[in-house]
Amino acid sequence: MPVLDSYLFFNGNCAQAMRFYERTLGGKIEMSMTYGESPEPEQCPPDSKDRIMHTSMLIDGHRLMASDTPAGDQAKPMQGFALSLGYPTVDEGKRIFNALAAEGSTTMPYGKTFWAEGFGMCTDRFGTHWMVSGGEPK
Numbered sequence: 770m771p772v773l774d775s776y777l778f779f780n781g782n783c784a785q786a787m788r789f790y791e792r793t794l795g796g797k798i799e800m801s802m803t804y805g806e807s808p809e810p811e812q813c814p815p816d817s818k819d820r821i822m823h824t825s826m827l828i829d830g831h832r833l834m835a836s837d838t839p840a841g842d843q844a845k846p847m848q849g850f851a852l853s854l855g856y857p858t859v860d861e862g863k864r865i866f867n868a869l870a871a872e873g874s875t876t877m878p879y880g881k882t883f884w885a886e887g888f889g890m891c892t893d894r895f896g897t898h899w900m901v902s903g904g905e906p907k
Contacts, residue, residue, distance in 0.1 A: 775852055777835040777897060778844035783821035786895040787835055793868045794854070796828035804839065814839035851890065851898035859887035862903020869893045869901065882906070 779786055784801065791798050804810070805818030813822070820837035833852075838844045856862040866879045870891035879889030879901065886904030893899060 772832075774832040774834060777833070777847070779821070779835060779837050779895065780844050781820055781837050781840075782895060783824060783835050783837040786893075786897070787821075787824050787826055787833075789893075789895070790828075790833065791826060793865065794828050796826040796833065799825045799827055801825075814841065816840035847896050847898060851900045853900045854902070855885075856901070856903040859885075859904035862887045862901050863889075865903075866891065866899075866901040869899050 777783075777786070787798060787801070790796060801824035802822050803818060804813035804820055804822045807813050807822055810818070817837075817840040820840065821835065823834065823836050825832060825834045854862075854865060856865065862885075863879050866887075866889045870889070870893070872894040874892045876890040876892065876898075877888070879887055882888045884906055885902040886906060888900070888902040890898070890900050
């Protein structure tokens with residue numbers, strides 16, 4: 770069976786975003802490599818040595834991977850998708866939603882829906898879109 774993981778692209782703030790996700794989501798960064806740490810650093814774009822070439826985080830058995838674009842390139846704004854998180858309780862979902870939405874923007878405030886006790890949509894301060902749910906409908 771294939772494995773489907775998510776891969777995000779950032780414009781120089783990948784390390785900051787992944788540390789935030791690690792703290793907020795309770796993940797564990799498994800590895801992180803800058804362009805300058807590449808086995809072939811001479812092949813890497815100039816002025817990119819401190820940018821993340823690849824990083825991988827494990828979150829409860831699921832992998833989130835990411836990198837920075839090389840200096841001078843710009844990743845297009847993240848659009849047309851959202852990462853979806855589901856939590857067993859409405860309170861846990863709300864706590865995570867509030868942490869992700871802080872300094873970002875809220876598309877749909879966290880609240881009761883017909884499919885979950887709590888659900889909200891936001892874009893975090895790094896431009897990643899999230900859908901967070903918590904609790905089964907009653």
